[in-house]
Amino acid sequence: MRMRVSKLVTIERHIAEEEHLARGATGEFSRLMRDMLLAIRLISRDVRRAGLNDVLGITDGTNVHGEQVKKLDQIAHDTIFRAMDHGGHLCIMASEESEELIPIPPEYARGKYVLLFDPLDGSSNIDVNVTIGTIFSIYHRVTPDYVGDGTLEDVLQPGARQVAAGYVCYGSSTQLVYTTGNGVDIFTYDPTIGEFILSEEKIQIPNRGKYYSVNEGNSTKWDDNLKKYIEYLKTPSADKRRPYSLRYVGTSIADLHRTLMYGGIFMYPADKSNPKGKLRLMYECNPLAMIIEQAGGRATDGEHRILDVRPDAVHGRSPLFIGSKGDVLEAEAFLRGDFPKDYVQAEAETAAK
Ligand code: P6P
Numbered sequence: 001m002r003m004r005v006s007k008l009v010t011i012e013r014h015i016a017e018e019e020h021l022a023r024g025a026t027g028e029f030s031r032l033m034r035d036m037l038l039a040i041r042l043i044s045r046d047v048r049r050a051g052l053n054d055v056l057g058i059t060d061g062t063n064v065h066g067e068q069v070k071k072l073d074q075i076a077h078d079t080i081f082r083a084m085d086h087g088g089h090l091c092i093m094a095s096e097e098s099e100e101l102i103p104i105p106p107e108y109a110r111g112k113y114v115l116l117f118d119p120l121d122g123s124s125n126i127d128v129n130v131t132i133g134t135i136f137s138i139y140h141r142v143t144p145d146y147v148g149d150g151t152l153e154d155v156l157q158p159g160a161r162q163v164a165a166g167y168v169c170y171g172s173s174t175q176l177v178y179t180t181g182n183g184v185d186i187f188t189y190d191p192t193i194g195e196f197i198l199s200e201e202k203i204q205i206p207n208r209g210k211y212y213s214v215n216e217g218n219s220t221k222w223d224d225n226l227k228k229y230i231e232y233l234k235t236p237s238a239d240k241r242r243p244y245s246l247r248y249v250g251t252s253i254a255d256l257h258r259t260l261m262y263g264g265i266f267m268y269p270a271d272k273s274n275p276k277g278k279l280r281l282m283y284e285c286n287p288l289a290m291i292i293e294q295a296g297g298r299a300t301d302g303e304h305r306i307l308d309v310r311p312d313a314v315h316g317r318s319p320l321f322i323g324s325k326g327d328v329l330e331a332e333a334f335l336r337g338d339f340p341k342d343y344v345q346a347e348a349e350t351a352a353k
Helices: 011-021 028-048 050-056 072-084 123-128 216-221 224-234 252-262 281-294 325-335 341-352
Strands: 090-095 113-121 132-140 164-170 174-179 185-190 195-201 211-213 265-268 298-300 320-323
Touching: 011 028, 011 185, 011 195, 028 050, 028 072, 028 113, 028 132, 028 164, 028 174, 072 090, 072 113, 072 123, 090 281, 113 123, 113 281, 123 132, 132 252, 132 281, 164 252, 164 281, 174 252, 174 281, 211 252, 216 224, 224 325, 252 265, 252 281, 252 320, 265 325, 281 298, 281 320, 298 325, 320 325
Parallel strands: 090 113, 211 265
Antiparallel strands: 113 132, 132 164, 164 174, 174 185, 185 195, 265 320, 298 320
């Protein structure tokens, strides 16, 4: 269900109103989000120029002065670090672009929040002008009264403890999809005034959709029950609910965003080459899972709720089945061999021929 908005609300006002409603709020979270939004505006600007990078000399080769220039995802990482390292609201950061945890420089104060992010997800799609995105996940530090450096314990928290999660789609427009646990709101960026304007509020994902999203190029490596599930989705049904259509962008936030808006299921399953799938638990699966659950959907690793998974590594991976509750539950049933009656009957009729 999509509730288009006519009232003019900027994200800053939305955050201020949420702060006002949050008991005991100090304004620290609002300042954290203000700094994050600056980084997102700058990344959006750089991404929009991506087609001109070779012309502007900001590719991943060397620029016109022969200087080594960074790839756009490294630039996005640096932008977030420089916007977030000195505000005094974080005790530590973790990024897809940095193997090690990122401490707050010694000259700056530490705060009670932890930030994990994928600065530019889908960067393989940059060169072909396909939607890419930024994903972020925010926690309270485990030791709230401590003002020293954050630790691995502050970072490795289950997704259910997230304070906020969001992703940015740099697509036909730049859109921020964001939740602090009070539902999911979408803000569309107007670069002419530099504001994120509320465009859809309290999004609810349909219980079922008509789209499935998975890289079928991996199908020979899948579990047999997963193969059966995908074939089931492609088989016409009497109630016309099936066949589903396949949509696959290859950028997780783009495939997730379509799933959020239209319903259906996005999957990155485990396979023989990737026993834990490909997507990263801490800064892809967890934030996307918080958003989809806040929108009334479901997110599991095929068996366990993503937000309950206890992480053991910052860059650990997890299989992901995410989207409409009815679709994800049906996928899980297939994976455990609990096939629907119409599937069992169709198989029996085929065997009898
Ligand atoms: P594949 C992008 O590189 C990414 O990390 C995700 O954004 C995306 O969902 C996935 O990889 C695509 O992987 O193996 O289908 O190309």
